[in-house]
Amino acid sequence: MTDPAKRQFDFWYAVSQTRVIRMPERGLETFGSSVVNYHLITENMDDVNRVKVREGMIESYKPAILTPDQMRKLLLEGFGQNEASRYAEWLQEHGEDLTMLKYGFAVRKQEHREYEIAEGLAVATDRVQGWLEERNDPSAALAVGVEDPWEVCLLKVMMDVIRRSAPTHVRELRKDPQGHRHTVEAMFREAAANPARIRELGSQLKEFGLFEEYQDRFFALVRSRG
Secondary structure, eight states: OOOOOHHHHHHHHHHHHHHEEEEESSSSOSSEEEEEEEEEEETTTTTTTEEEEEEEEEEEEOOEOOHHHHHHHHHHTOOOOHHHHHHHHHHHHHGOOOOOEEEEEEEEEEEEEEEEESSSSHHHHHHHHHHHHHHTTTEEEEEESSSSHHHHHHHHHHOOOOOOHHHHHHHHHHHHHTTHHHHHHHHHHHHEEEEEHHHHHHHHHHHTTOOHHHHHHHHHHHHHTT
């Protein structure tokens, strides 16, 4: 059985040794899932002139703002009863001033592949980076990490991607917590291209309770298609 202390050391060692060379050009979606195509390079410790490249896909799920009650349960675990009570009261009063996001992601194993390059780490990294530039994939990420545990390196990649995307997510989710306005904007674009979708747009606006807010724009669209 692996020593827990060693597992913890290996985890933090992998995190500290992971360098993200290329971030995806686009951030994670606020109102839907996103995909990051990862390319992870690790050095063969037995042969400095040979590296392993792993490629695959990480799907990140739609982020969500934690409510003050969810934050309280998450943050106060482990506190004594009196301490927890005081912090719970403070969170209840100031919860609206705090914003915490919940993220989830999964590595798609079926998309994973690996291969070796018979070159040193620096040369191989430049080579892979050149390939990515040629492919022009806006969802591509490139990182250099450790062979064991290499899966932890992917966590570091995703944390860096999330850290960059989070301010935009906070701003957009505060304006549109349920994503209704995001859906409405997409439906307006669809209805402008396909008049048959106008009736569906009107029904959706009423269901969301947003018809009054969008009615001038809606009727302008109706008239333009009349």
